[in-house]
Amino acid sequence: MFIRPNWRDPEPYKSSLVNDFASNKTVWEFLRRNPEYQADSKKFLAEVYEWCFNNPKDLQETFEYFDCPSKLSIMLTAYEEICSERHEYWLTYFNDKWLIPSNLLPDDDSGFDVFISLIDAYGFHDAGAEERFKPVFFGKVEGPLVLILVDLSTPLETLLQMVEGKIRELREAGIKQGTVKPNVARVLSNRIYIEQLRILDAIAAGATVSEIGEVLSPGEINDAESKQRDKRIKAAYQAALKMQNKGYLNLLNADKFEAIYKFNDM
Secondary structure: OOOOOOOOHHHHHHHHHHOOOOOHHHHHHHOOOOOHHHHHHHHHHHHHHHHHHHHHHHHHHHOOOOOOOOHHHHHEEEHHHHHHHHHHHHHHHHHHHHHHOOOOOOOOOOOOHHHHHHHHHOOOOOOOHHHEEEEOOEEOOOOOEEOOOOOOOOOOHHHHHHHHHHHHHHHHHHHHHOOOOOOOOOOOOOOHHHHHHHHHHHHHHHOOHHHHHHHHHOOOOOOOOOOHHHHHHHHHHHHHHHHOOOOOHHHOOHHHHHHHHHHHOO
């Protein structure tokens, strides 16, 4: 199962979250730390292990299809192919409870790929996305995605200021017209999320609040009277728990994901 990094060392966290897919990785790092999600994964694996133990012949036949198989991949593949109904049950279970289209195991370091695949599958970042952008005529905004024509010969700084002003204007118009629903989810910097993950791992390792503060913020004020640093660490821990308990969906735009699942249930 998932082995937490050494919370005292910031490097594993930085290398995990500071990249092109930072939001997707951040989501996965919080989800895989959720104790209830880990428990669900253990239940799923226990069923797979029990079935494989009772069906060694089916396991051996599946093994023949692999060139360089791992034991777990053989078991999961055999279970998926032969126990398709139970496998579908678990997919639905993880879908409904955790809003992910897979029964990912917490120790899968590339688990964040499923969020990228899901976004691509439903056209959030697909190659034909430009067709969904509506040109703005007479100030009327038809949806949240608009097409703005720009003159690329304009100096970059000037161009960015012009576009930013236009976007603000169109957003306000769309909200007033009811065609744009403002996303109020607050996305913080990677630095904040990294600290939250380290605090989660530190608490799981048995570290005290004072000990965590000394490692993460050694120069921060924490006098005996105010305990300012301790209070901030405690608040960050509570925020981390919320992120762990589906708060991570704010990074993926939960409204879009919920709409997808409602559509799939029709």
